[in-house]
Amino acid sequence: MCGIAGYVCDRGQARREVVDAQLRCQRHRGPDAEGAFVRGRGAVGQNRLAIIDVHGGDPPITDESGELAAVLNGEIYGFQGLRRALIDQGHRFATACDTEVIAHVAEHADPVALAATLDGMFAFAVWDARRERLVLGRDRLGKKPLYWHYGDGELVFASEIKGVLAHPRVPCELNQRAIPGYLAFGYVPTPGTFYRGIASLQAGHVLVFEPGGSPRIERYWSPPARAAGARRRPRRERPGELDRAATRVRSLLHDAVARRTVADVPVGAFLSGGVDSSAVVATLAQLSPTPIRTFTIGFDDKGFDERRYARMVAQRYRTDHHEFVVAPDAVALIERLIWHHDQPFGDSSAIPMYLLSELTREHVTVALCGDGGDELFAGYERFAAGVAAAPYGALPDAIHGGVTRALGALAGDAPAVGAGATHSRVAAVRRRAARAQRFAANAGRGMPDAYLEWISFVDAPTRTALTGSDDSDAHRAHRALFASTAGSATLDRVLDLNLRTYLLDDLLVKADRMTMAHGLELRSPLLDAELVAFAATLAPSLQLGGRVQLKRVLRRAVEPLVPREILARGKQGFGVPLDAWFRGPLRGHLSGMLGAPDASIRSHLRGDAVDALIASHLDGRANHGHALWTLLTLELFLSRQGW
Numbered sequence: 227m228c229g230i231a232g233y234v235c236d237r238g239q240a241r242r243e244v245v246d247a248q249l250r251c252q253r254h255r256g257p258d259a260e261g262a263f264v265r266g267r268g269a270v271g272q273n274r275l276a277i278i279d280v281h282g283g284d285p286p287i288t289d290e291s292g293e294l295a296a297v298l299n300g301e302i303y304g305f306q307g308l309r310r311a312l313i314d315q316g317h318r319f320a321t322a323c324d325t326e327v328i329a330h331v332a333e334h335a336d337p338v339a340l341a342a343t344l345d346g347m348f349a350f351a352v353w354d355a356r357r358e359r360l361v362l363g364r365d366r367l368g369k370k371p372l373y374w375h376y377g378d379g380e381l382v383f384a385s386e387i388k389g390v391l392a393h394p395r396v397p398c399e400l401n402q403r404a405i406p407g408y409l410a411f412g413y414v415p416t417p418g419t420f421y422r423g424i425a426s427l428q429a430g431h432v433l434v435f436e437p438g439g440s441p442r443i444e445r446y447w448s449p450p451a452r453a454a455g456a457r458r459r460p461r462r463e464r465p466g467e468l469d470r471a472a473t474r475v476r477s478l479l480h481d482a483v484a485r486r487t488v489a490d491v492p493v494g495a496f497l498s499g500g501v502d503s504s505a506v507v508a509t510l511a512q513l514s515p516t517p518i519r520t521f522t523i524g525f526d527d528k529g530f531d532e533r534r535y536a537r538m539v540a541q542r543y544r545t546d547h548h549e550f551v552v553a554p555d556a557v558a559l560i561e562r563l564i565w566h567h568d569q570p571f572g573d574s575s576a577i578p579m580y581l582l583s584e585l586t587r588e589h590v591t592v593a594l595c596g597d598g599g600d601e602l603f604a605g606y607e608r609f610a611a612g613v614a615a616a617p618y619g620a621l622p623d624a625i626h627g628g629v630t631r632a633l634g635a636l637a638g639d640a641p642a643v644g645a646g647a648t649h650s651r652v653a654a655v656r657r658r659a660a661r662a663q664r665f666a667a668n669a670g671r672g673m674p675d676a677y678l679e680w681i682s683f684v685d686a687p688t689r690t691a692l693t694g695s696d697d698s699d700a701h702r703a704h705r706a707l708f709a710s711t712a713g714s715a716t717l718d719r720v721l722d723l724n725l726r727t728y729l730l731d732d733l734l735v736k737a738d739r740m741t742m743a744h745g746l747e748l749r750s751p752l753l754d755a756e757l758v759a760f761a762a763t764l765a766p767s768l769q770l771g772g773r774v775q776l777k778r779v780l781r782r783a784v785e786p787l788v789p790r791e792i793l794a795r796g797k798q799g800f801g802v803p804l805d806a807w808f809r810g811p812l813r814g815h816l817s818g819m820l821g822a823p824d825a826s827i828r829s830h831l832r833g834d835a836v837d838a839l840i841a842s843h844l845d846g847r848a849n850h851g852h853a854l855w856t857l858l859t860l861e862l863f864l865s866r867q868g869w
Contacts (some may be wrong), residue, residue: 229255229385229742230297230351230372232262232270233393234360236379236437240269244393249273251388254566255299255742261285263295265355267437272297275745277592280490283323289333290318293355296329299385300348300370301749303485308343328352337361337432338446345755349385349427360435366447367753368416368429368730371738374441375424381435387568390424397423400869405830405860406693407700409684412572412856413731415703420569420863429730449725450762463767471768472782474760479783482754483509486594494519494590496582496748497547499535501781501792502596502605506751508787510594511543519589520545523582525552525803538789550585552578552802557812560862566739570863572683572856573732574802579740587744597737598752601729602761603780604721604769608680612720613770615669615676674708675701677720681728684853691835717766804851808843816840820857826864827857 229252232245245262249271253260256273263270263286272285278301288295302308305324308331313319317330324346332340332352340352340361347369352361362383364372374383375396382393391398399422404414417425427433430447483506487493495507497520511518520540524533533549540547563576586593600606668679678701679686686696707726711719741748751757764779771778781793808816819825821840828836836857843850 228275228297228299229253229273229389230271230299230349231384231389231392232268232297232351232353232360233380233382234268234353234435234437236267238267240264240267242269245269245271248382248384248389248392251392252384252386254745255385257745259284263288263297263353265293265295265353267358268353268355268360270295270297270351270353270360272299275591275747277301277489277491277747279321279323282321283325285325287321287323287325287329289329291356294329294332294352296325296332296350296352298325298328298348298350299372300346300350300365301486301747302327302344302346302348303488304345325350332361337363337434338444341432341446347749347753351383358437360433362427362433362435363446364427364429364431366430366755367725367734367758369734369738369750369753371735372427373419373424374427374433376435376441377423379437381441386566387419387421387424388565391421398867399423400864400867402830403699406689406695406698407703408570408572408860409689409692409856410678410682410698411700411727411732412683413735414569415700415727415731418699429726449722450759463765467765468768468779468782471764471779472785475757475779475783476786478754478757478760479505479751480509480513482751482757483594484513485754486749486751487513489592491591492519492589493592493594494521494586496520496586496593496595497522497536497539497545498596499532499537499539499792500596501777501784501788502599502752504535504539504596504788504792505599505780505784506594506596507539507545508543508784509751511545517544517546520547521582521586521589521593522547522549523552523578523585524549525578535789535792535795538791542789548585548589550581552581555811557807557815560859561866562743563740564859564863564866566743567735570856570859571735571739572852572859573736574804574852574855576736576740577802579736580743583741583744583746583748587746591745592747592749593741594749594751595737596752597733597750598729598757599777599780601721601725601733602752602758603764603777604717605777605780606724607776608677609717609720609724610770610776611665611669611680612673612677613716613766614665615673616716673716673719674705674723677708677723678704683856688835688839688850688853691838692831694832715766717769721769804855805843805849806851808851808854809846813844816854816858817844820854820861825861826869827861829869830864831857 231248242262242264249260252273256275258276259274261284274285285297286295302324305327308327312330319326328350331343341363348365349370349372350363362372371385373387373390375390382390382396384390390396401420401422404418404420408414414420416428419426431443431445434442495510497503497507507520522533522536524531668676690696704727708719708723711722737748768779820836839850842848843854
């Protein structure tokens with residue numbers, strides 16, 4: 227894992243104390259060692275979390291000449307084969323760690339070829355003092371973060387924004403244009419950030435900078451559906467096709483898990499009780515000669531608790547199982563969460579992820595997880611909704627109105643305070659009805675606007691009330707991505723859009739920040755490069771079965787591995803009972819911060835709209851838990867920065 231940082235100046239010499247200041251901000255990412263390479267105009271440094279070659283791989287890592295240094299955040303899978311090939315070519319290695327492979331490949335490969343050679347989750351930097359060239363690279367899906375700033379002839383980079391801001395010449399200024407998109411999606415789409423002049427390097431890209439010039443960004447990889455220019459129309463499923471695809475998925479998952487067990491430190495796994503993490507745990511258990519360690523987070527609210535399903539898997543594979551329960555006072559962590567994210571973050575499941583990572587780190591240094599199953603194999607209801615949007619939208623308006631009203635009645639009023647645990651089944655029915663109502667109310671917008679509204683944290687009318695507009699840079703960016711796959715099947719298009727937006731800027735950001743807050747390395751077998759490529763070849767009918775069977779091929783693939791009860795249950799997600807929390811034990815916390823007349827958020831949004839949102843939720847007229855959490859994290863971020 228680790229953290230990386232550094233800079234290159236246009237004039238003068240780089241200074242060690244500057245990169246040291248950057249690294250101090252990120253020490254949580256790599257508590258085991260710290261080092262920097264400073265030569266001429268450039269400096270690169272690394273906070274190390276020791277996973278491979280624990281005693282011999284401390285930074286900085288250089289080539290034989292000592293004039294080229296590489297720093298790495300992440301892991302390079304299969305680096306041993308690259309290492310052997312380089313040794314055969316005459317390269318001499320001083321360590322057994324994966325970072326050194328990058329240094330030797332960089333001696334001769336151009337930046338695009340360098341990044342394309344690597345398989346793994348990574349953000350790397352190479353400073354070649356002889357050529358006076360800095361190369362930054364980010365992995366294909368963006369599992370590992372990398373931020374940069376360019377100004378006054380200097381380029382500054384780091385794994386976290388705070389590491390960029392630690393450079394004395396980087397200004398700390400609010401990007402006001404980020405707020406509308408954040409309200410919709412709970413994040414700022416890459417390459418944007420909440421800071422003017424600081425950008426996120428896009429996934430699958432490299433950045434090259436030479437003093438005296440300007441940064442040059444090049445793509446080295448595209449998501450398969452787009453790269454292939456896929457124009458697949460729905461077709462009839464061939465006999466035996468599902469079983470053949472399932473067998474291939476199971477084989478690829480086995481290989482992906484095996485690649486991610488390479489470590490010189492203890493390895494465990496997150497276990498949620500869903501299909502994806504259960505399949506990873508089952509595969510890992512089969513590969514391990516000893517019982518594996520598994521870790522689960524839960525809630526007292528039964529409507530959000532999955533511990534009993536996790537126990538089924540733990541008992542079946544006789545794992546060394548650990549559990550932790552999230553209580554409402556966990557929201558007190560919000561200041562810490564913002565510090566680790568460096569920006570507002572609307573996904574409240576960061577709370578259990580943070581606590582789960584803390585629990586896990588007490589036992590292991592590396593954990594495997596099930597992230598990616600929903601993204602590759604169509605595991606979200608919104609994917610099925612995207613396919614259904616066009617035929618539903620073609621129905622008469624009178625039918626639309628009747629369906630919306632009926633679903634609204636079924637959704638009913640919000641549950642009373644404290645009723646979440648007692649009436650969990652009723653609450654679950656109401657949540658499903660509310661989701662269906664949201665589909666019905668927005669399907670007529672057409673794609674991708676209907677899809678964008680389904681995934682919004684703050685709905686369109688509320689965004690308009692808060693900001694005066696329902697549109698944003700983020701919406702335009704999402705529409706452009708959707709337009710780039712015109713001609714493909716609708717399911718392929720929404721899967722591609724989700725991969726390049728929600729996965730990149732929400733799921734992977736949460737996973738990285740919350741695990742690295744505790745120096746825990748998280749690996750995602752279901753986001754393996756070979757699995758990503760194979761999933762892109764699957765016909766839509768293999769992804770979504772009849773009667774909205776989500777993840778059809780993945781479920782078939784893991785049937786021999788996962789208990790039947792888990793395969794049969796619906797998608798639950800890693801949610802937090804915010805609606806009940808904000809009406810109950812967190813009511814005063816909400817009103818005292820967002821409702822305060824001097825709240826910072828009122829300088830950027832309409833105060834009367836904020837008050838109306840709070841009142842509507844507290845008196846039970848609507849459930850606005852996610853919207854209020856989105857505003858609450860924005861308020862704490864703005865007030866912390868004095869904006």
